[in-house]
Amino acid sequence: MIKIKNLSKIYRIPHERKNTLFETILGYIKKQMDLETFYALKNINLEIKGGEIVGLIGKNGSGKTTLLKILAGIILPSGGSFDLKGEVAPFLSLGIGFHQELTAKENLYLYGAILGIPQQKIKQSLNQIFDFAGVKRFQDMKLKNFSSGMQARLAFSMIIQTDPDILLIDEIFAVGDKDFQPKCISYFKKHKENGKTVIFASHDLQIIKEYCDRVILLHNGKVLMFDQPEEVLKRYREI
Amino acid sequence: MAKGQNYATLRTGSRIKNSFSMKKNTFKYYYNLIKEFSWADFKLKYYGSILGLFWSFLKPFLMLFILYIVFGLFFKSGIKNFHIYLLLGIAIWNFFADGTKAGLQTIASKKNIMQNVKISPLAVVTSAIWHSFWTFIITLVVFFIIFFASGLTLGVNVVFLLYFVFLLLIFVLGTSFLITPLHMKFRDFEHIWDVLIQMLFWLSPIVYAEKLVSSSYLKWYMLNPLSRIVVDMRNIVIYQFLPEPKQIVITTVLVLTIFFVGLHIFKKHGRALLENL
Numbered sequence A: 001m002i003k004i005k006n007l008s009k010i011y012r013i014p015h016e017r018k019n020t021l022f023e024t025i026l027g028y029i030k031k032q033m034d035l036e037t038f039y040a041l042k043n044i045n046l047e048i049k050g051g052e053i054v055g056l057i058g059k060n061g062s063g064k065t066t067l068l069k070i071l072a073g074i075i076l077p078s079g080g081s082f083d084l085k086g087e088v089a090p091f092l093s094l095g096i097g098f099h100q101e102l103t104a105k106e107n108l109y110l111y112g113a114i115l116g117i118p119q120q121k122i123k124q125s126l127n128q129i130f131d132f133a134g135v136k137r138f139q140d141m142k143l144k145n146f147s148s149g150m151q152a153r154l155a156f157s158m159i160i161q162t163d164p165d166i167l168l169i170d171e172i173f174a175v176g177d178k179d180f181q182p183k184c185i186s187y188f189k190k191h192k193e194n195g196k197t198v199i200f201a202s203h204d205l206q207i208i209k210e211y212c213d214r215v216i217l218l219h220n221g222k223v224l225m226f227d228q229p230e231e232v233l234k235r236y237r238e239i
Numbered sequence B: 001m002a003k004g005q006n007y008a009t010l011r012t013g014s015r016i017k018n019s020f021s022m023k024k025n026t027f028k029y030y031y032n033l034i035k036e037f038s039w040a041d042f043k044l045k046y047y048g049s050i051l052g053l054f055w056s057f058l059k060p061f062l063m064l065f066i067l068y069i070v071f072g073l074f075f076k077s078g079i080k081n082f083h084i085y086l087l088l089g090i091a092i093w094n095f096f097a098d099g100t101k102a103g104l105q106t107i108a109s110k111k112n113i114m115q116n117v118k119i120s121p122l123a124v125v126t127s128a129i130w131h132s133f134w135t136f137i138i139t140l141v142v143f144f145i146i147f148f149a150s151g152l153t154l155g156v157n158v159v160f161l162l163y164f165v166f167l168l169l170i171f172v173l174g175t176s177f178l179i180t181p182l183h184m185k186f187r188d189f190e191h192i193w194d195v196l197i198q199m200l201f202w203l204s205p206i207v208y209a210e211k212l213v214s215s216s217y218l219k220w221y222m223l224n225p226l227s228r229i230v231v232d233m234r235n236i237v238i239y240q241f242l243p244e245p246k247q248i249v250i251t252t253v254l255v256l257t258i259f260f261v262g263l264h265i266f267k268k269h270g271r272a273l274l275e276n277l
Helices: A021-030 A064-072 A104-115 A119-133 A148-162 A180-193 A205-211 A229-238 B002-012 B027-046 B054-074 B082-109 B111-116 B121-149 B156-185 B189-202 B215-221 B225-237 B245-275
Strands: A002-014 A035-048 A053-058 A079-084 A166-170 A197-201 A214-219 A222-227
Touching: A002 A064, A035 A064, A035 A222, A053 A064, A053 A180, A053 A205, A053 A229, A064 A079, A064 A166, A064 A197, A104 A119, A104 A148, A104 B027, A119 A148, A148 A166, A148 A180, A180 A197, A180 A205, A205 A229, A214 A229, A222 A229, B027 B121, B054 B082, B054 B121, B082 B111, B082 B121, B082 B156, B082 B189, B082 B225, B111 B121, B111 B245, B121 B156, B121 B245, B156 B189, B156 B225, B156 B245, B225 B245
Parallel strands: A053 A197, A053 A214, A166 A197
Antiparallel strands: A002 A035, A002 A079, A214 A222
């Protein structure tokens, strides 16, 4: 179960970015501290039950990734609070964050350490992970030679190893191919049957319509709608 | 979290949990994380190099070579077994310099991972230093080989060396936690730190003996934890006597203060600074 109360994320955009100590001192002397506040998320209130597949839609820059990142604990909210019951997967931007210069196998060990899976256990389930991702032949290839789709598949296979209570996924269907999509969907369904929650952001409206129980529509950092897929999609097409 | 787990088991009923993740926020979790990250660092660092690992150890010995020529032969320091005296100081300083620099550099190299994965930045910085720490340990092993080859012997007090090695690690970690947020805020801090490290090298008794420092300055001079650790380690290993308990307590208090202040600042500002990197 997820309860979000008045959640906001503010980014302050300095018009002249000060990256060095020298520039900062110069800035103080000149007294030019013009910052523009930008609300990536503004007063989000949501309540999501366990055992739901929730879709997250919205135009680019509407705050989808920011919301997922806050829920995953990767970034801190500027205001408001949220309450999560259960374990959350610690990453969502599939592929990003993997180490490009290391092989697929080495990356899995690294991610295992982040997820808290001991090395031995990964060794045991290595085949299973590579099979699910469908990249078994390439396990000793450096990750930089993987396509973005292959990386995403690998990351997803790794996340589900921990079987988190709340699964947050950002844009998996944009990179995954036709064979991988059904695998993900069937995993989501199984996950749901176990009373767990899936929230996934996607631009694939067909999948959203077909598999989501409810859909969140974000627009300019605000929740416009949180309802049944048909109605939300109708509204989304209007904006 | 405990409440959350109850909720999850309630919902899932008697289903056997097939996940096998470790509990987070435990020592074991962080130890494993730090170990895996330093191992990855290690592999990345030495991909495609011929001498590989050897480079890490070459540096202190090249430094020993040149400093011995200048201060042992040209200036005639008059210190007995000057090569041993010098090497121990260099090894300690090198760990401090390499460790803190690795901690700073890891911010840039692991930025991508830290901004996209929920991972403690503290653990990432620690893993970079962990790597330098092992280099230091191996340098110490080589030091002892040279030590015995020079016909010197160890006293019983050498067991206290372990305590000072530990203290040095804590000092390097604490300093890194203190300066890393600065580096996140100001990208040119790395250059400033380079200069500060050089200053510290000459402000610590590495190539000369602390006895040369005029007594009116000595009180301030010995406030530098690095100086204290160098002097104490030399006393234990080379001169076979234990520093006064009072002095050990002062060193410990200084190091722990830096460590906890650093930890506090890093925990308080690290995450927010990382987002704006």
